Amino acid sequence: MNGTENSIESNQKKRAKEIIEKFFHQITEGCGTQDCHNPNCASNPNFKPVPKNQAAVLAIKLAQNKAVLCDSMNSNSKSKIDDDNDDIVTSKSSSAINLRDSSASSSRNLASSLEEALKAVRNTDPKSTDNQKFFINEEKIQSLIQKCKENYKKISNDRMDTDDLISDQKEIKSCYEPLFDLINKVFSSYQALSKSFQFEANNIIMSSTMPCIPPFNIDFNAIRRSYSSLFSIIGLGSELESVFNQALYPLCVSINLQLKKNIEEEEINKILHAILVVNELPILENPGYMDKCCKEFYSILTQLPVQASAKIVRMWSKWNADELRIFLYKAQQFITLEVVTKNMDLPNDDDENEDDEENESSPKKILYKNDGIIGAVNYIRFIYYASLLGGRVDPERQIKKEREMEIEDESNLDRNDYQGNLYEDSSDMVYFVDPLEEELKIRPIDCRQSKIPNDEFINETLNQFIDVQYDYVEYTKQMKYLERAELEAKSESKKKSCFSFLANPFFVTLSKKNLGLFYDNKIKMMRERRFNIMISILEGRMPTPYFKIRLNRQNILSEALNLIELQEQENPAELRKQLFVEFENEQAIDQGGVSKEFFQLAIDELLNKGYTFFQLDEKSKYYWFTPCTIESQPEFKLVGILFGIAIYNNVLLDVQFPPVFFRKLMGKIGTFEDLALSHPELYQSLSSILDFEGTDEEFENTFELSFQIGLSDNFGNVVNFNLKENGDKISVNVKNRQEFVDLYADFILNKGIEDSFKAFRRGFMKLTHNSPLARWFTPDEIETLLCGIRVLDWKALEKSTNYDSGFEQDTPYIKDFWKVFENFTDEEKKLFLKFTTGTDRCPHGGLSELKLTIARNGPDTDKLPTAHTCFNVLLLPEYSSKEKLREKLIKAIQYSRGFGLS
Secondary structure: OHHHHHHHHHHHHHHHHHHHHHHHHHHHOOOOOOOOOOOOOOOOOOOOOOOHHHHHHHHHHHHHOOOOOOOOOOOOOHHHHHHHHHHHHHHHOOOOOOHHHOOHHHOOOHHHHHHHHHHHHHHOOOOOOHHHHOOOOHHHHHHHHHHHHHHHHHHHHHOOOOOOHHHHHHHHHHHOHHHHHHHHHHHOOHHHHOOOOEOOOOOOOOOOOOOOOOOOOEOHHHHHHHHHHHHOOOOOHHHHHHHHHHHHHHHHHHHHHHHOOOOOHHHHHHHHHHHHHHHOOHHHHOHHHHHHHHHHHHHHHOOOOHHHHHHHHHHHOOOOHHHHHHHHHHHHHHHHHHHHOOOOOOOOOOOOOOOOOOOOOOHHHHOOOOHHHHHHHHHHHHHHHHHHHOOEEOOHHHHHHHHHHHHHHHHOOOHHHHHOOOOOOOOOOOOOOOHHHHHHOOOHHHEEEOOOOHHHHOOHHHHOOOOHHHHHHHHHHHHHHHHOOOHHHOOHHHHHHOOOOOOOHHHOOHHHHHHHHHHHHHHHHHHHHHHHHHHHHHHOOOOOOEEEEEEOHHHHHHHHHHHHHHHHHHOHHHHHOEEEEEEOOOOOOOOOHHHHHHHHHHHHHHHHOOOOOEEEOOOOOOEEEOOOOOOOHHHHHHHHHHHHHHHHOOOOOOOOOOHHHHHHHOOOOOOHHHHHHHOHHHHHHHHHHHHOOOOHHHHHHHHOOEOEEEEEOOOOOEEEEEOOOOHHHOEOOOOOHHHHHHHHHHHHHOHHHHHHHHHHHHHHHHHHOOOOHHHHOOHHHHHHHHHOEOOOOHHHHHHHOEEEOOOOOOOHHHHHHHHHHHOOOHHHHHHHHHHHHOOOOEOOOOHHHOOOEEEEOOOOOOOOOEEEOOOOEEEEOOOOOHHHHHHHHHHHHHOOOOOOOO
């Protein structure tokens, strides 16, 4: 058996060598075809010759990538070559290669050069390279530049009478050849780069904007000064760029292959050193080189182990925002250029077959198989976490307490309580956190203010081409690989196939993430529907594919909560079906519009009909949990379920909670800082206590406070609470005032509402626990998903409106309609929005995302306008005058409660 395996391996190596030899000959000698169009052939007029040692490396890379061989070079069939290339990928992909390690320069024989190159690929020891003796630093560069300048000056003085610019250019290149040679030797070897630009012993001067931390020992200021000196040499710009470009490609190839091996941490640190030195190169910002070295440079970042990635992030977290923005904008520019130059088709999320992978302009073909774009997104991911880690993060003690609370909550979870009675092998997907996030021990929600605002990480150009349906499928693959702990062991091709933009939510727009959440919820709804149908067939009863509730308009909230409670006790899985609402004695089929009205009426009753769940702060206009509530914990849980059903069914709610509410939903603790928005008057009062300057006696005489506070309930009665044991007997003074303020804020936001909020959150999590909600969205984004946008752009609504049944944008009657609408008050405009869509909430993305349609509903009549709220359609008769149009619209929007109104 071993003999057979050895024979197969020998044949694979023989075939691999033959293919590489063909590529090597094609690169060095050409195919012989005049004006060959193959970009990797020496017979192509645009092909730049490379040294034979570089050609050997390039030949191996082309073979691995299954590049095209010229017809005259390819004596075998294409299928044969593909098979051979597969052997090369599997047998060579885990080997290391170094451009300068090849001994081809010591031999002029083609076969000998290739033999040495192949030997290098199999057996190179990175610790025994010729390039170890080379390194570069600021002193070397300045000295070499000076010598080259003197040499050129001497030659120029000997040829004062010449006007031959071409000869002068050749002489400049000739004089600077030693500099080019050093750059080529150093920048083609990560071993040499790892010894370059190091701080001199006892001479470490840290930059205030670009500090270096262990394990790195890099003088970034010296790097930038050196690059500036190099590229300021007159007449050498393009030549220098060419030299760097030729060196960087094999450097990236060697690092890429080296990272696929199990190498020691010391070797990883050398690679990281090299990456950070190259990262400062100005040519990475040059659009002319982005398709060459940038793509290779970014692609190697995807191969870095998570521990190595964390080292870069930790160092960058110490840099200031302006320095990080340079890297961020560079990567964003690369991504944008990659996208706009590919002539991609915009995806259509409503058409599953629209985006065919065989189509060369398909985003699936271009985005998900582009190592450069994937690598650049990963690069931006480093900057994102550096921005978080270096931002204003919550105190470590607070984060530790929150983690303990999270663990306690998880331990108290009942699987059936959150997933329902799901059938076997259909359990919900596990949404793993980013491994880099775990390594850094930082969650996005732990950062109060990042160094760079989150919206700067979103590339709007690329987001237009993200096919969310396809990306969600790739995301689920990625999560399954992580769950099985097999992601790192997959082949290169499978790693590429499971990349998704949704796994990098900082990069994706809110509208795209919400569409992904919509798909996730729909899949869960369909799963419950299929299971219900299967059980119904087995039990011989009619299936109930929806969570159906039938209500009387007189008692909407109480009836809804009773039905939810009954279902939650009997079969919680029913809650994860699609909601279907019916009102008694009304003819309406719920296709979304009835559900919208149900939530609108239920929330209105919840806030305004004598319930004590929430209390309005008159200054901020935000609702908050009532510390003195008379409602029970089970009732709060049911209200939480109601809110969960809303976000699960993609319905906006007409309620405003402060930002701390959504932070607490995601497991955070409210602090004194949060009071500034939730309870502004209280915040100002407590701030005045902290800002008071004076003695203890003056302080006590001014404020006369103890550690007991009094709060009013919803009926105006004052209830006293001790902030600490015997608080009514402890006076507040200058020394303990900070403790008083912290305890007061903690009581209002945490302890005073602890039981109520825990019950509410438990109900909310019943619908959202096992979903990507917490993984993809920030608290601010969850607020937008649940409550919509508060600032409404009515002009955007007009521009995005569609017309049907005889109406067009330029129809005089439509122009009159918008003039009437323009004269509405803000309240009347919101009523119109509620009349046509079922809610006066604006969806994320603004009113332009609403897609309102105005359709002609016959000639002049005395009937009022009607609307299909499920589809955002206004049925508008063509009234005889503008005055009548206004009158009928006002009546319709003010008296539109209930379906079947005509």
